[in-house]
Amino acid sequence: MKNNFDAIIIGAGVIGAATGYYLSQLGLKVAIIEKDYPTAGSTSRCIGGVRQQFAHPPTIQLMIQSVKLLTEYQNDLKWDIEWYQGGYLFLAHSEEKKENYLKTMAIQKKFNLPVSFLSPEECQKIVPDLNLEGLFGGVFCPTDGQVNPFKLTFNYLEEIKKKKGKLFNFQKVIKIEIKNSKVIGLRTNKNEYFSSPIIINCAGPYAREVGKLVNLNIPIEPERHEAIVTEKIDKFFSCMIVDYREDGCYFVQKHTTGNIVGCYTPIPNIPGYSLDSSFEFFIEMPRRMARVIPKLKEVRILRQWAGSYEMTPDGNPIVGETPIEGFYLNCGMCGHGLMFAPAIGKALAYYIVKREMILPLKDFSLFRDFSKKEIMK
Amino acid sequence: MKKNNFIICRCEDISWQDIDGLIRKGFTLEEIKKLTRCGMGYCQGRTCFNILTRLLKIREQNLIPKKRPPLKPVIIRDIIKYFENEE
Ligand SMILES: Cc1cc2nc3c(=O)[nH]c(=O)nc-3n(C[C@H](O)[C@H](O)[C@H](O)COP(=O)(O)OP(=O)(O)OC[C@H]3O[C@@H](n4cnc5c(N)ncnc54)[C@H](O)[C@@H]3O)c2cc1C
Ligand code: FES
Numbered sequence: 249m250k251n252n253f254d255a256i257i258i259g260a261g262v263i264g265a266a267t268g269y270y271l272s273q274l275g276l277k278v279a280i281i282e283k284d285y286p287t288a289g290s291t292s293r294c295i296g297g298v299r300q301q302f303a304h305p306p307t308i309q310l311m312i313q314s315v316k317l318l319t320e321y322q323n324d325l326k327w328d329i330e331w332y333q334g335g336y337l338f339l340a341h342s343e344e345k346k347e348n349y350l351k352t353m354a355i356q357k358k359f360n361l362p363v364s365f366l367s368p369e370e371c372q373k374i375v376p377d378l379n380l381e382g383l384f385g386g387v388f389c390p391t392d393g394q395v396n397p398f399k400l401t402f403n404y405l406e407e408i409k410k411k412k413g414k415l416f417n418f419q420k421v422i423k424i425e426i427k428n429s430k431v432i433g434l435r436t437n438k439n440e441y442f443s444s445p446i447i448i449n450c451a452g453p454y455a456r457e458v459g460k461l462v463n464l465n466i467p468i469e470p471e472r473h474e475a476i477v478t479e480k481i482d483k484f485f486s487c488m489i490v491d492y493r494e495d496g497c498y499f500v501q502k503h504t505t506g507n508i509v510g511c512y513t514p515i516p517n518i519p520g521y522s523l524d525s526s527f528e529f530f531i532e533m534p535r536r537m538a539r540v541i542p543k544l545k546e547v548r549i550l551r552q553w554a555g556s557y558e559m560t561p562d563g564n565p566i567v568g569e570t571p572i573e574g575f576y577l578n579c580g581m582c583g584h585g586l587m588f589a590p591a592i593g594k595a596l597a598y599y600i601v602k603r604e605m606i607l608p609l610k611d612f613s614l615f616r617d618f619s620k621k622e623i624m625k
Numbered sequence: 626m627k628k629n630n631f632i633i634c635r636c637e638d639i640s641w642q643d644i645d646g647l648i649r650k651g652f653t654l655e656e657i658k659k660l661t662r663c664g665m666g667y668c669q670g671r672t673c674f675n676i677l678t679r680l681l682k683i684r685e686q687n688l689i690p691k692k693r694p695p696l697k698p699v700i701i702r703d704i705i706k707y708f709e710n711e712e
Contacts, residue, residue, distance in 0.1 A: 398659040530704070
């Protein structure tokens, strides 16, 4: 039968692509079904940051693995993905923030992350023209970095096609068929039927909707996050700068093009699927960036857009099995899906095919206690 | 315009042949925008995408990448000035 596959992935974002890549490397014939075009969801809206600085040990382990894999793709497999280790600098604008960073650094150091706490002057060496007013210093990890989300996704998809995998664009999954509490196949809005004993929900912000197709309640809520990009300017800083104040922001200069891209987390949060751009963000974000680096006042804003974060109650992803045999989840990335993709795609694929846990996936299980929170959101 | 090759996006130095090659591979305009950055420069697609959609005879709005705000590039200094006047 032509629509018979070893595994079907719902969603061609970076997570679906990474998961499909590793499944096909392990010998499975994979289909990816995408309701739009690849990266049309959150993936094309993301700003490309990759960091290992988290507080939750399983997430730190996951991210160390992702950084290793990105380096392999670029150096050994020669993928053009614009991976660049310019570091991440988290600024402390209060004594309390500094103390918190020092505590999480102690956890990160157990995993040999090369993090260090820098004085304001040392921060300024990394970021020229950094505003030192009210600054207590910052934590820097030089092996964090940035990658191009489209290029990473397209490289995965090309490799899947080389392994006889298939990508079906502009088809929405509307029905999942179950027999004796096992998945057997699915149907799309083009009335095509695909059969497979394995179906993986990689639907990003829509993962909860896809869960409903099998009567499964997956605790994921979409939240609107906006972003902005400036014109290209001469390169003057390499790291992602995170201003963690309530009215802070984070931004990075693309090492390939020289554009600066950035976002902030709105307080209060904006739940829902809206992808509208707000005027408030348009006037607020540039002001916040120029407060961190006053020189940016002379730079032009080219474009703003919005995307969805896929939030879970504890700020950690949901990966692995469900009560329905053959139905797996790789979703709820909480705004970190790009950086998680290499390691989390690999880990789930190895679990599905070999029942091997190459990462502590139990901590990301649907069946975990959701009451503890990631503090370095 | 030269018959078979000319620049579509000056900001990213993307030529008609670059685009045509990707179209033949089956990519949509949205994907081409993301892969080449054509339309992500100063005109934000307001010029180059009009040339492209004319050449490709695309008329359906949903196949043409959306135009994002602002209408034209704005210097941050001017935005801050606006913000301060508001207060
Ligand atoms: C402004 C912004 C900045 C960000 N910055 C970063 C960053 O710096 N670093 C980082 O790591 N992450 C960042 N993120 C988060 C990151 O973009 C996401 O976590 C990541 O893209 C999620 O990938 P995904 O594949 O799970 O989801 P998506 O990319 O959303 O893919 C899911 C796909 O599933 C498809 N789909 C949904 N339902 C169906 C269905 N029923 N049938 C078929 N297809 C379906 C959708 O069309 C979509 O293409 C950012 C996000 C935003 C919005
Ligand atoms: S000419 Fe470059 S964005 Fe239009």
